[in-house]
Amino acid sequence: MSTSRHKSASHKPSELGVDFFHLASLGGWTYEEESAKLILTPEAARILGVPHRDGESLNVNRKQLNARIDERDRDLVNARWKEALAGHPFETTYRLSGINAETVWIWEKAQFVFDPNGKPLGAKGVVQAVSCQLQTGSGQSNIDPLTGLPNRQLLSDHLELQIPLARRQERRIAVLFIDLDGFKRVNDNFGHAMGDKLLQLVAQRMKSCLRESDMVARQGGDEFIVVLQEISADADAGIIALKLIEILGATYEIDEHRIHIGASIGIAFYPADGADADTLIQHADMAMYLSKSSGRETLNFFGTSLANQVKAQKDIKSLLASAIELNQFALNYQPVYDIQSLKVHSVECFIRWNHPQKGILEAESFIPAAEENGMIRDLGRWAVRQMLLDAASWHAKGYDFKVSVNISAAQIPEGLPLDWLKETIAQTGANPAKLIFELTEATLMRDNAALLNWLFEVEKLGIGLSLGNFGTGYSSLGFLKVSTVNYLKIDRVLVREMLKNKTQYAMVKSILDIGRNLDFKVVAEGVQDEASLKALQDMGCQLAQGFYLARPMSGGDIVNAVMQKPGNQISRAA
Numbered sequence: 001m002s003t004s005r006h007k008s009a010s011h012k013p014s015e016l017g018v019d020f021f022h023l024a025s026l027g028g029w030t031y032e033e034e035s036a037k038l039i040l041t042p043e044a045a046r047i048l049g050v051p052h053r054d055g056e057s058l059n060v061n062r063k064q065l066n067a068r069i070d071e072r073d074r075d076l077v078n079a080r081w082k083e084a085l086a087g088h089p090f091e092t093t094y095r096l097s098g099i100n101a102e103t104v105w106i107w108e109k110a111q112f113v114f115d116p117n118g119k120p121l122g123a124k125g126v127v128q129a130v131s132c133q134l135q136t137g138s139g140q141s142n143i144d145p146l147t148g149l150p151n152r153q154l155l156s157d158h159l160e161l162q163i164p165l166a167r168r169q170e171r172r173i174a175v176l177f178i179d180l181d182g183f184k185r186v187n188d189n190f191g192h193a194m195g196d197k198l199l200q201l202v203a204q205r206m207k208s209c210l211r212e213s214d215m216v217a218r219q220g221g222d223e224f225i226v227v228l229q230e231i232s233a234d235a236d237a238g239i240i241a242l243k244l245i246e247i248l249g250a251t252y253e254i255d256e257h258r259i260h261i262g263a264s265i266g267i268a269f270y271p272a273d274g275a276d277a278d279t280l281i282q283h284a285d286m287a288m289y290l291s292k293s294s295g296r297e298t299l300n301f302f303g304t305s306l307a308n309q310v311k312a313q314k315d316i317k318s319l320l321a322s323a324i325e326l327n328q329f330a331l332n333y334q335p336v337y338d339i340q341s342l343k344v345h346s347v348e349c350f351i352r353w354n355h356p357q358k359g360i361l362e363a364e365s366f367i368p369a370a371e372e373n374g375m376i377r378d379l380g381r382w383a384v385r386q387m388l389l390d391a392a393s394w395h396a397k398g399y400d401f402k403v404s405v406n407i408s409a410a411q412i413p414e415g416l417p418l419d420w421l422k423e424t425i426a427q428t429g430a431n432p433a434k435l436i437f438e439l440t441e442a443t444l445m446r447d448n449a450a451l452l453n454w455l456f457e458v459e460k461l462g463i464g465l466s467l468g469n470f471g472t473g474y475s476s477l478g479f480l481k482v483s484t485v486n487y488l489k490i491d492r493v494l495v496r497e498m499l500k501n502k503t504q505y506a507m508v509k510s511i512l513d514i515g516r517n518l519d520f521k522v523v524a525e526g527v528q529d530e531a532s533l534k535a536l537q538d539m540g541c542q543l544a545q546g547f548y549l550a551r552p553m554s555g556g557d558i559v560n561a562v563m564q565k566p567g568n569q570i571s572r573a574a
Helices: 002-009 013-023 042-047 062-066 071-085 152-169 183-190 192-208 234-249 277-293 306-323 367-373 376-396 418-428 449-461 477-482 492-497 502-518 530-538 555-563
Strands: 026-032 037-040 058-061 090-097 103-114 120-129 172-181 215-220 223-231 252-254 257-259 262-270 299-301 329-338 343-355 359-362 402-406 435-440 464-470 487-490 521-524
Touching: 026 042, 037 042, 037 062, 042 120, 058 062, 062 071, 071 090, 071 103, 071 192, 152 172, 152 215, 152 223, 152 277, 172 234, 172 277, 183 192, 183 257, 192 215, 192 223, 192 234, 192 252, 192 257, 223 234, 234 262, 234 299, 262 277, 277 299, 277 306, 277 367, 306 343, 306 367, 329 376, 329 555, 343 376, 367 376, 376 402, 376 418, 376 435, 402 464, 418 449, 435 487, 449 464, 487 492, 487 502, 492 502, 492 530, 502 521
Parallel strands: 262 299, 343 402, 402 435, 435 464, 464 487, 487 521
Antiparallel strands: 026 037, 026 120, 037 058, 090 103, 103 120, 172 223, 172 262, 215 223, 252 257, 329 343, 343 359
C-alpha cells in the first residue's frame, strides 16, 4: 500500500511542477537574439496576458510585448534590456496592460548567454505577476511595486532575523537612512510620472554599488534604507555612504531632461545604537535629519550628542510657524564694495531670527528647516517685501546703491509668484533697476519652462540676477552664454584659500577673466584680510565683500556705518 501510494504521488511530477508555478504565478521564457523571438511557457503567456492554447508554448516578438508596457516604465525596461545585452544583470519591475486593460505589476529576471567574442546569443528568464503576491493577509506588501525593492515591512523582518545572528557571531550591522534632496522639486516641476521614473533609476543606482549581502529597501516616498550586514569598522559604512551620495548626485537623463538631486544619509550601528530594528531605523533617521539640516548631500553618524542636536533642530522647526507673526525676523545688510574706487556698489541682505531662547540665529541654522516644512515660501516673501521697503527708503533719500537678496531654490517659481512680485514692488515703491536676486547654480541649471519664464519676466522688470557660489558647483559656461545673469559671485572658499593654494588662485583669476570676456560683473565674497584684498585688486577684480571690509549690520545702521569709514563713500544719486 505504501509503495502504491508512493508511486501514485510521484506519477506525474511535471504536472505537479506546473501547479506549483501556477500557484507562484511564475513563468519562464527563452530568447533568441538573432530572431528577437521570445518562447513563452504557458504560465508566462498567462501572466503576460498573451492569448495562447492551454499547455502549449508560444513564440512572440519582444517588441510586441514592449508596446504593452506602461509608458511610465517603458524607457526604463528598454534601458535595462540594453544593459543586459552589454553584459549587465537583468532584473526589473514594471507595469503591463493586461487583457482587460487592467494594470499588472510584472517582476522579470534573466540570464544572458554570450559567444566567446562577447556577442549576445540569447537569454533565459522568468516573469512573475508580483501584484498577485504583494498582498498578504494583513493587506501589507513585501515588495515596493514602483522600484521592485523590499518595502519597510520586509526590511523590518530582515533586520529582526539578522540581529540575533549578528549577536551570536559578535558582529555589527549598519543601517543607513537615505533621504533624497530636491526630489519634491522634481515632482513639482516635472510631474509625478517623472518622479516615478527618477525613483526607479535611484533604486537601480543604489543596487549597483552595494554588495549581494546588503539590502536596500524603500521606506516610502523618497526615503530608502540600506542594511549592511558585513562591516568590520564604522568607516566601512561611511565609505559606502559617501559612494551612495556620489552616485545618487550624478546627473539623471530622463525624457531629454537633465535632472539633479542629492542625498542626505544618517547611519546607526547595531549593537551600539540600538538592539532592535525599530530603534536602529529611528536613530539612523535622526542622524539623517541632522545631515539634511546641516547642508544636505552629506552624512552623519548617530551618537549620544546627536539626539540633543536633532531635538534642537526640531524645536526650531516647530517654532518657525509662529515666528513671522511674532515679528521675530530681521534683515541685516553687508556692503559690497567697488574695491578699485573704494565706493559701495551694493548691499546684500541676510535674514536673522531673534529666537526666544537661543538669541540671534543666522540663516544657516534655520533655512534648511524652513525649506523642509514649507515655511520657506512665507519666510521668503517676508524677506523680499522687507528688502523692498528698505531699498525704497534708501533710494528715496538719494542713496544710489543696489540691494541684493538670496533666493532659495524652493521659492522659485511658486514661492515668489510674478503677480505677487510685481504688486509688491508697486506697493513699496522700490526701483527694480536697483535690485539684485542672487540664486545658486543648481537652481539655474534646472531645465524647466516655469523657471525659465520666471527668470525672463524678472529680467523684464529690470531686476539683476546674480549667480552665487560660482566655482564650486556646475560652473557651466554654456549656460552662462544664454542666461539672464548679470553677476558672478566667486565662492568664499576659493577667495579664502587663494593665497595658500596655487590652484585656487588660478581658479579665481580664471573666473575674473570669464567675467571680463563675457561681460559679467564679478564679486569676490569672503575677503578676510588685507593681503587677499590687495591680490584681488591686482587681478583687476572690481567688486568684493567680506568681514575685512564690513560685517553685516542692521538696516538702520548700514548708511551711517559705511559713511563713517574714510575713503568708503556711498554714491549719491545725481
